[in-house]
Amino acid sequence: MPHLALTKSCWQNFEQLEKPVRNGVHKAMDKFRELTVPQLHADKGLHLEQVKNAADPRMRTIRITDFWRGVVLAPDPDTKDGQAGTFLLVDVVPHDEAYAKAKKLLFSVNSATLGLEVRDVTVIDQLTKSMEIIETPPAPDRTPPPVLPRLFAGVSDNDMQRLGVDEQVLQAVRLLTEHSQLSTFGPFFPEDQYEVLQLLSLGFSVDEVYQQVIVTRRPSEPVKPGESSLEKAIVSTPNRVRVITSSDELRQALEQPLIAWKTFLHASQRKVAYHPRFNGPVQVSGGPGTGKTVVALHRVKHLLDRYPGHRVLLTTYTNALADSLQENLRLVLDDDAERLERVHVSTVNRMAVAQIRKLKNASPSLLGDEDDRKIWRRIRKDLDLPWSDQFLVQEYRNVVLAQQIRTLDAYQTADRPGRGAGLRRQSAQREQIWGAIERYHAETEAVGTMTHTAACQAAADIAFGHPGIAVQYDHVVVDEAQDLHPAQWRFLRAVAPEGPDDLFITGDPHQRIYDSQTSLSAVGIKVTGRSRRLRINYRSTEEILTWSTGILTGAPISDMSGNGHDSLTGYRSLLHGAPPVVTGHGTEAAEIDALVKQVLTWCDAGMETADIAICSRFRMPLLDKAAKALADAGIKSVKVDSRPGPGVPGVRLATAHAMKGLEFRAVAVLGVTAKSFPFAPGITAADVDQVQHDSDILRDRCLLFVACTRAREALAVSWSGPESSFITPLLRKQ
Numbered sequence: 001m002p003h004l005a006l007t008k009s010c011w012q013n014f015e016q017l018e019k020p021v022r023n024g025v026h027k028a029m030d031k032f033r034e035l036t037v038p039q040l041h042a043d044k045g046l047h048l049e050q051v052k053n054a055a056d057p058r059m060r061t062i063r064i065t066d067f068w069r070g071v072v073l074a075p076d077p078d079t080k081d082g083q084a085g086t087f088l089l090v091d092v093v094p095h096d097e098a099y100a101k102a103k104k105l106l107f108s109v110n111s112a113t114l115g116l117e118v119r120d121v122t123v124i125d126q127l128t129k130s131m132e133i134i135e136t137p138p139a140p141d142r143t144p145p146p147v148l149p150r151l152f153a154g155v156s157d158n159d160m161q162r163l164g165v166d167e168q169v170l171q172a173v174r175l176l177t178e179h180s181q182l183s184t185f186g187p188f189f190p191e192d193q194y195e196v197l198q199l200l201s202l203g204f205s206v207d208e209v210y211q212q213v214i215v216t217r218r219p220s221e222p223v224k225p226g227e228s229s230l231e232k233a234i235v236s237t238p239n240r241v242r243v244i245t246s247s248d249e250l251r252q253a254l255e256q257p258l259i260a261w262k263t264f265l266h267a268s269q270r271k272v273a274y275h276p277r278f279n280g281p282v283q284v285s286g287g288p289g290t291g292k293t294v295v296a297l298h299r300v301k302h303l304l305d306r307y308p309g310h311r312v313l314l315t316t317y318t319n320a321l322a323d324s325l326q327e328n329l330r331l332v333l334d335d336d337a338e339r340l341e342r343v344h345v346s347t348v349n350r351m352a353v354a355q356i357r358k359l360k361n362a363s364p365s366l367l368g369d370e371d372d373r374k375i376w377r378r379i380r381k382d383l384d385l386p387w388s389d390q391f392l393v394q395e396y397r398n399v400v401l402a403q404q405i406r407t408l409d410a411y412q413t414a415d416r417p418g419r420g421a422g423l424r425r426q427s428a429q430r431e432q433i434w435g436a437i438e439r440y441h442a443e444t445e446a447v448g449t450m451t452h453t454a455a456c457q458a459a460a461d462i463a464f465g466h467p468g469i470a471v472q473y474d475h476v477v478v479d480e481a482q483d484l485h486p487a488q489w490r491f492l493r494a495v496a497p498e499g500p501d502d503l504f505i506t507g508d509p510h511q512r513i514y515d516s517q518t519s520l521s522a523v524g525i526k527v528t529g530r531s532r533r534l535r536i537n538y539r540s541t542e543e544i545l546t547w548s549t550g551i552l553t554g555a556p557i558s559d560m561s562g563n564g565h566d567s568l569t570g571y572r573s574l575l576h577g578a579p580p581v582v583t584g585h586g587t588e589a590a591e592i593d594a595l596v597k598q599v600l601t602w603c604d605a606g607m608e609t610a611d612i613a614i615c616s617r618f619r620m621p622l623l624d625k626a627a628k629a630l631a632d633a634g635i636k637s638v639k640v641d642s643r644p645g646p647g648v649p650g651v652r653l654a655t656a657h658a659m660k661g662l663e664f665r666a667v668a669v670l671g672v673t674a675k676s677f678p679f680a681p682g683i684t685a686a687d688v689d690q691v692q693h694d695s696d697i698l699r700d701r702c703l704l705f706v707a708c709t710r711a712r713e714a715l716a717v718s719w720s721g722p723e724s725s726f727i728t729p730l731l732r733k734q
């Protein structure tokens with residue numbers, strides 16, 4: 001019997017089809033599973049027919065209803081698969097459109113990745129011709145235009161071929177002189193070839209592109225003699241094609257809403273998520289929206305399937321993100337109770353508190369940042385210390401807690417990485433600070449309070465000290481890892497005993513928005529040789545991405561392993577849309593007025609209120625004013641902190657910190673002023689500690705970057721009065 005496969009675009013369009021058409025698809029698909037190829041051809045209802053004058057002689061159409069047709073790619077006729085091979089349902093469209101589409105599509109097998117690819121031959125030819133016309137020499141009496149350097153002049157035809165760029169594409173590519181032309185042409189090229197060209201244009205060498213694209217994608221087994229390369233390509237392209245193996249699978253698949261990330265992983269995502277076994281901790285990094293969370297979810301699935309009976313901890317940074325992970329886990333595990341039961345989803349802090357509660361039979365009372373700072377302020381004043389409250393808070397958190405320093409002697413000799421203000425070893429200054437720390441310990445212990453970070457430290461001590469009592473997991477998967485403090489890492493290390501597939505870590509150092517600079521190796525987590533990077537953004541348009549990435553230009557970002565710097569080189573999106581709306585206003589009232597108009601425009605364009613988020617650095621006063629103005633305009637709003645479920649209507653209101661990990665079709669970032677980004681009271685003065693000052697500024701820069709990169713289709717950035725210095729260079733470019 002023949003097999004059936006569906007392309008990603010066919011799936012994506014299926015949801016929009018009317019019920020009778022969907023029923024027609026089901027009926028047609030049933031026949032593909034029940035009949036032999038000759039029977040399929042003979043079936044009157046199905047009307048499987050070859051398309052005349054098609055660019056690809058294997059193109060067929062099938063009848064779905066009176067007016068709708070399926071566009072189908074038939075197996076290669078001259079191979080044994082011609083009789084039992086895979087039919088690919090490419091799209092379901094009205095009759096005339098189906099024939100027009102079937103005529104111009106050409107499927108091929110990429111010579112390097114061996115993946116299936118498709119192109120509209122006519123469009124590429126037309127684009128090439130239009131470029132050639134521009135190049136035609138001018139009349140003899142006109143001055144010839146300057147010869148522009150070619151975009152890919154440095155890449156030989158042989159190398160292009162080695163990377164799978166074929167003749168038709170190469171002919172077009174050789175005419176390109178600018179990146180913008182590649183962005184216009186690219187989406188018409190076969191996907192793997194476009195990806196190769198994008199990376200080359202971003203400055204990656206031929207060998208680097210070969211490693212990144214070809215090696216990751218090429219199937220490990222070569223095409224066997226007699227096997228059809230088309231057939232092999234169909235099964236080797238899971239990021240764009242889904243092969244259906246049973247009638248139940250088809251029915252279930254078509255009935256469920258399409259969740260592209262569940263089915264069509266990019267090769268680089270699949271390779272790491274479904275890697276059979278890692279010998280130790282793995283780190284996956286990538287810019288915003290590159291699918292790190294998606295990969296983490298698929299890894300959980302893989303671990304549950306590979307290790308029956310094993311238990312997995314899936315952690316993230318905030319409760320809101322943990323809720324969303326739990327929800328998505330249900331989807332990726334198809335609601336399978338047995339596997340769901342073996343996964344615990346929690347924030348690290350919540351786990352740590354549970355750990356302490358288990359041992360001490362009482363919950364610690366947790367100190368918020370503001371209350372913690374008040375304690376330090378009092379101690380500073382009482383002891384008449386020459387340092388600021390902030391200096392003391394940071395010294396305790398980033399040196400003492402980070403390195404588990406428990407005695408004056410240890411503090412006197414400790415390195416203080418990331419701290420610029422010099423404190424000599426064995427000095428009276430360190431002794432003075434230690435006095436304050438002892439006082440802090442005594443005060444907080446007396447009333448039984450601790451910060452979340454201290455709770456993680458205590459929980460790690462319990463876990464290491466009482467292994468019998470501590471909860472342990474066979475595997476720990478960590479999302480949003482960039483902000484974890486060393487104490488949190490130690491706790492995670494304690495709950496995940498060392499071994500194969502012990503820790504799977506995803507994060508992005510460009511989104512570090514808390515004051516935690518951790519080196520994984522310093523907390524005993526060695527990822528050398530097991531570090532992977534994702535580069536394609538699936539969330540935002542290239543326009544939003546380019547603008548947002550500009551906020552970080554020139555800012556050195558240290559990587560998670562602690563061994564060097566991270567970069568967004570090669571980070572890109574395949575989506576395109578309108579550029580961000582970036583506007584300064586004379587007054588806050590004018591900014592809020594413009595916001596309400598913007599939200600109404602987005603709603604008029606068909607967005608639900610829950611698809612829209614409004615964000616500012618702080619809740620007060622802007623978000624409250626925005627909520628009131630929206631209410632006056634009859635638009636409901638709801639705070640993200642109140643954890644509204646996905647079905648609750650209302651524009652989402654969030655502080656920039658609360659936007660971490662979330663995404664919306666449209667995002668308005670308000671109050672991007674010189675006073676808010678950076679927020680001076682939160683920045684250590686340069687003359688107090690230059691290193692900490694730079695790190696505080698960077699943290700605020702990343703915060704604005706995080707807020708802007710939550711937008712999928714539309715981003716509006718606004719301020720009143722002087723704008724943030726982080727965006728001034730971007731305004732000059734506009």
Ligand SMILES: Nc1ncnc2c1ncn2[C@@H]1O[C@H](COP(=O)(O)OP(=O)(O)OP(=O)(O)O)[C@@H](O)[C@H]1O
Pocket residue numbers: 260261262264265266269286287288289290291292293294295508511537538539660661662663709
């Ligand atoms: N292979 C895929 N196919 C389709 N959509 C995808 C794919 N991978 C990720 N996405 C979508 O891209 C968006 C971003 O994914 P995800 O949240 O996993 O990225 P992330 O790297 O964790 O982002 P961030 O670091 O900004 O929080 C989500 O809407 C997700 O569903």
